[in-house]
Amino acid sequence: MTYLDQMAELLRFHRALDPDTPLTQHNLKAHVTLFQEKADLFADGIPGPNTLWALQEPYYADKAALDIVGVEADPAPPGIEALPRFNLRIDAAASFRDICAEARAAGAIMLSSGGQRPLSEGANASRSAISMHYPAIAVDMCINAGFFNPKTDPYVLVPNGTRRFTVYARATQGTDMTLNAVDWTGSWSNGKVKRVEVSGKFIDLTSLMAKYGWRPIGARRCYTRAENKRYLCSEWWHFQYEFLLTPRISQIGIEVLRISGITAEKIQQLNPALWERRKEVFKKGWN
Numbered sequence: 001m002t003y004l005d006q007m008a009e010l011l012r013f014h015r016a017l018d019p020d021t022p023l024t025q026h027n028l029k030a031h032v033t034l035f036q037e038k039a040d041l042f043a044d045g046i047p048g049p050n051t052l053w054a055l056q057e058p059y060y061a062d063k064a065a066l067d068i069v070g071v072e073a074d075p076a077p078p079g080i081e082a083l084p085r086f087n088l089r090i091d092a093a094a095s096f097r098d099i100c101a102e103a104r105a106a107g108a109i110m111l112s113s114g115g116q117r118p119l120s121e122g123a124n125a126s127r128s129a130i131s132m133h134y135p136a137i138a139v140d141m142c143i144n145a146g147f148f149n150p151k152t153d154p155y156v157l158v159p160n161g162t163r164r165f166t167v168y169a170r171a172t173q174g175t176d177m178t179l180n181a182v183d184w185t186g187s188w189s190n191g192k193v194k195r196v197e198v199s200g201k202f203i204d205l206t207s208l209m210a211k212y213g214w215r216p217i218g219a220r221r222c223y224t225r226a227e228n229k230r231y232l233c234s235e236w237w238h239f240q241y242e243f244l245l246t247p248r249i250s251q252i253g254i255e256v257l258r259i260s261g262i263t264a265e266k267i268q269q270l271n272p273a274l275w276e277r278r279k280e281v282f283k284k285g286w287n
């Protein structure tokens with residue numbers, strides 16, 4: 001949904017905008033001010049993190065919670081460790097299954113290292129405290145299935161700038177391509193990359209993901225430095241379902257609270273660092 005459509009929906013829920021009054025750039029501030037006054041917030045007409053939280057928390061509490069469901073992955077080829085299934089929020093799972101169906105129809109295999117991350121698992125150098133794995137709307141393709149053996153791996157990576165990759169999946173019904181792929185040398189905690197030319201039949205998995213509203217994230221600094229790169233910071237495998245989110249409105253804590261069985265108390269207890277940052281806004285700190 002667009003920013004104004006989503007704001008109109010939220011303001012109408014709180015009776016700070018009439019059902020038949022259109023919300024525009026011109027009357028937005030007045031209606032946000034009206035909501036802030038009703039909600040006893042500092043009334044500056046600016047929908048900042050506290051105002052967005054007060055708008056969204058009751059709105060989503062009034063809606064049906066979203067279940068976590070399992071998504072089946074393909075069996076991994078010998079020598080590659082991958083999960084047979086992983087969990088996603090039901091809205092993300094429906095979309096990801098469509099991607100899997102299209103990829104499989106082209107003869108590619110869908111291998112994963114995980115979807116939902118339990119709240120009890122905290123952040124580290126390669127894991128963001130406000131990762132989209134917490135609301136279970138992100139998938140990691142299998143971290144063992146690319147980068148190390150580009151001539152045979154199910155996934156082959158081509159750099160796209162310094163922080164991103166285009167992920168190609170080997171596919172029996174794919175298009176003949178010659179790729180200038182990256183190849184990792186060294187250990188996972190101290191490596192560097194070289195390039196290798198790889199020919200075969202592929203589909204562009206990054207474009208397929210984008211068609212359904214799933215986007216990659218950039219590599220972390222521990223990968224982009226010239227030497228002593230950490231493999232787990234490359235993030236080539238990570239895709240998140242940004243189609244579900246509205247830039248400058250959606251908040252990490254709200255998206256986690258939409259999951260069935262998750263409460264504010266549970267987040268505070270299991271992941272205080274995430275609760276601390278619950279009001280971070282998509283595309284304004286939460287990416």
Ligand SMILES: [Zn+2]
Pocket residue numbers: 133138139140237238239
């Ligand atoms: Zn990830």
